Amino acid sequence: MQMTSPVRPKQKPATQPEQQARSHKGLFVTDAAAAYARQKLERRGTPDAAIRVGVRGGGCAGYTYAIEFSDDPPRERDKVFEYGGVKFYVDRKSLVVLAGTTLDYERTLMYQGFKFDNPQAGSSCSCGHSFTMG
Numbered sequence: 552m553q554m555t556s557p558v559r560p561k562q563k564p565a566t567q568p569e570q571q572a573r574s575h576k577g578l579f580v581t582d583a584a585a586a587y588a589r590q591k592l593e594r595r596g597t598p599d600a601a602i603r604v605g606v607r608g609g610g611c612a613g614y615t616y617a618i619e620f621s622d623d624p625p626r627e628r629d630k631v632f633e634y635g636g637v638k639f640y641v642d643r644k645s646l647v648v649l650a651g652t653t654l655d656y657e658r659t660l661m662y663q664g665f666k667f668d669n670p671q672a673g674s675s676c677s678c679g680h681s682f683t684m685g
Contacts, residue, residue: 576650578604578632578641583656584665585635592637597622601631601638604654605645614648616667 580588588602603621606614625631625640632639641649648671657666 577630577646578639578649579651579653580632580634580637580639581653581655582635584654585637587656587665588637588639589635592620595620601625601640603640604649605642606648616665617645618665 589598592598592600592602597620601621603617603619605617607617609615621640625638626642628643629640630643630646632641639654649669651670653668655666655668657664
């Protein structure tokens, strides 16, 4: 009698950004998003400023993503990530919700800007700017 091992479905290998995002459970920023952020900071005239990324309560699904310029140094409990020469600040409360998230840049016919790929988001509303926790 021949024994066989159970068949496991093949898993698609994770891309490098996905592996890095999962490995540090922080915020991963793609090269395209870092370049877009750098461009916005330079256009603003503050190339050494940072980008603050966070989550706020609200929106039609419960949470909304927040991105804003920060001319100040990081706050005491901020986590600082640096990608492509740009600093990204995330407060500790937001980091709990954003852990493992990839911030990307998207340009389509209908939209241009940052796009969040948050593995913790359960569902999002049709506008794509608010979400629930899964």
